[in-house]
Amino acid sequence: MMTEPRPLWLVNNASSGSNDDDGLEALHRCCGTHGFRVAQRTTFPAEDLPTPAVLDAAGIDLVAVFAGDGTINTLVTSLAGWGGQVLVLPGGTMNLLFHRLHGEAEMDAVIERVAAGDYSCRRPGMARSPAGDAFAGVLAGPGTSWNQVREAMRDIAVLDVATGVAAALGETVSGDMIACTDPALGRPEGYPLLMLTPTDEGLQVDAYHAEGVGEYLQQGWALMRRNFRDGPHDRLGMVDQVTFASVAGTAFGMLIDGEPSDPAPQATFSLARAEVDLIATAT
Incomplete structure (x- = not known):
């Protein structure tokens, strides 16, 4: 019996390291192959990031962010208290948070594992300061x-x-x-x-x-x-x-x-x- 693709909201940053048209096309293709549907997409900072209220109203409980660590930071901070999940993908230059969460795995392998339910949810340690x-x-x-x-x-x-x-x-x-x-x-x-x-x-x-x-x-x-x-x-x-x-x-x-x-x-x-x-x- 066929299952409906899981909808996700994709956030990308066109100025980040891997966010060219080819990279985005490959990401869309990979999501489709593994049972995800990109229901909405936000290109930051040209467009406002989705808020918890907007995500809930759209019935979406998964946000994928394909950007560098700076954009990821802004998104994760803005979603504080939200009940859904955030999937960090390697769309930047160093992708430091991606490697904290996924080791040295390639993006396709990470998406495949998430689709299979082979993952955990974490709230990793961060450095908090008045500056951010x-x-x-x-x-x-x-x-x-x-x-x-x-x-x-x-x-x-x-x-x-x-x-x-x-x-x-x-x-x-x-x-x-x-x-x-x-x-x-x-x-x-x-x-x-x-x-x-x-x-x-x-x-x-x-x-x-x-x-x-x-x-x-x-x-x-x-x-x-x-x-x-x-x-x-x-x-x-x-x-x-x-x-x-x-x-x-x-x-x-x-x-x-x-x-x-x-x-x-x-x-x-x-x-x-x-x-x-x-x-x-x-x-």
Whole structure:
């Protein structure tokens, strides 16, 4: 006896890493093959995200998001308290939350497992702060200025890339360092870049450093490729709460799930839980 395809609401972001027409067509085809029907689609940020009330009125209890970590963050945050499920798909560059939930599986395999009911619902740990919640990670410090170079590279703005590299290198070398102050972790003189990675058990703190212009360029290149974990760094520890503060008391930049937030002289992050069910296929 044939069963009706399960309807889902698809959210994508046309500027994310894999959101070209071919990628979307392949996703639609994969959903159809495995018993899902894309009933509605929202292209963010050109269109407003579906709200819990809109989803309930449409009779839809599954939202699939095919975008980068920043868009995923916005969607998951906006659906706090909703009774349905969110399926995170790898539509960005790094897809960090996707890998937290599904390991190294390919998208087609994840959709097939979900269709077969071979999944669990999780509310993974996140880093909560007044500046916003992070499900994938936080980067903080003068080293985040390399993000502007990465954006110029994505837009193929050659002059902006050249200008940005010079500015980012100067900011990283001479900018005010930031340190972990509460609890006190690592070097009291601080670092050009601190990274916070949320896990279910706590917030993992890593400090990135470089000695000399060559290593700063190496670290900057890693940041632009979002392979910042490859750079020279120290593992400072796992905590439930941590405060990052500028050594000089000046405001520093932050990237929360890859998106810039307002600079501040300090920021406190605490372990919290996602407030909507996320589908996970990794064991």
